[in-house]
Amino acid sequence: VASKLGIRTNGFVAPSQGNFNDLIDQIKAVDEALKVEIDANGKLKIIMTNGDDIIINDLSGTPSSVLGIQATGMDGTNVRKSYAEQYDTIVQQIDDLILNNDSSYKGTNLLNGQDLTVYFNEYRTSSLKIDSVVFDTLGLGIKDSTNEWKNNADIQKSLSQVDGAISMIEAQASEFGQNLSAIQNRQDFTENMTNILTTGADSLTLADMNEEAANMLSLKVRQELGTNALSLASQSQQSVLKLF
Numbered sequence: 001v002a003s004k005l006g007i008r009t010n011g012f013v014a015p016s017q018g019n020f021n022d023l024i025d026q027i028k029a030v031d032e033a034l035k036v037e038i039d040a041n042g043k044l045k046i047i048m049t050n051g052d053d054i055i056i057n058d059l060s061g062t063p064s065s066v067l068g069i070q071a072t073g074m075d076g077t078n079v080r081k082s083y084a085e086q087y088d089t090i091v092q093q094i095d096d097l098i099l100n101n102d103s104s105y106k107g108t109n110l111l112n113g114q115d116l117t118v119y120f121n122e123y124r125t126s127s128l129k130i131d132s133v134v135f136d137t138l139g140l141g142i143k144d145s146t147n148e149w150k151n152n153a154d155i156q157k158s159l160s161q162v163d164g165a166i167s168m169i170e171a172q173a174s175e176f177g178q179n180l181s182a183i184q185n186r187q188d189f190t191e192n193m194t195n196i197l198t199t200g201a202d203s204l205t206l207a208d209m210n211e212e213a214a215n216m217l218s219l220k221v222r223q224e225l226g227t228n229a230l231s232l233a234s235q236s237q238q239s240v241l242k243l244f
Contacts, residue, residue, distance in 0.1 A: 023044075035048075035049050080150060081149070088144045110130065111135045115130065130176070140165035142162065143161060
């Protein structure tokens with residue numbers, strides 16, 4: 001920063017407060033990402049808000065350590081490298097999840113090119129085929145970080161890849177959801193039909209014998225009463241006929 005400002009360190013004399021303000025304004029003008037402030041101890045504190053390095057040299061390029069200037073800080077590039085390594089680890093985990101069949105269910109992995117056919121009857125005449133996808137990093141279009149994310153363009157490239165992958169996953173999730181809804185409807189219908197048939201069968205086979213015996217006796221009595229009534233009616237008609 002000092003080299004850009006034309007500030008020499010040899011024989012430097014502490015400026016007044018007004019000159020400090022001018023110096024701060026000049027440093028901020030070098031790069032919009034620079035944050036300059038004076039801490040509680042009255043020391044000048046310069047921070048690069050975008051994580052890039054801050055290198056202080058004199059006009060000849062001599063570094064601050066040789067000039068006797070004490071400087072402390074963190075290498076922003078290394079911070080970005082750390083983030084890039086974490087990102088690459090997540091990318092690798094996606095491949096581990098898909099290619100090692102960790103996302104499979106009962107031997108079928110819809111996310112690794114294995115189609116699934118669901119049959120709705122024992123004759124296999126009614127079915128639904130669910131098309132699979134390949135959602136590893138190659139299929140999603142996600143690649144490892146570029147250039148350890150040293151430049152903002154490298155980060156933006158990774159973000160664009162992630163946004164594209166999210167759009168693909170959301171669209172496929174909608175399609176899987178429609179298939180699931182169709183299967184769930186058929187399953188609910190089958191379960192309801194099974195319950196109705198089971199209830200009907202239970203009514204026939206699990207009857208109360210005492211109750212059924214009473215019903216049978218009641219029917220037998222009714223039948224006998226009906227027979228007796230017909231007999232009496234017939235006798236009455238014959239008695240009437242004998243009068244003539």
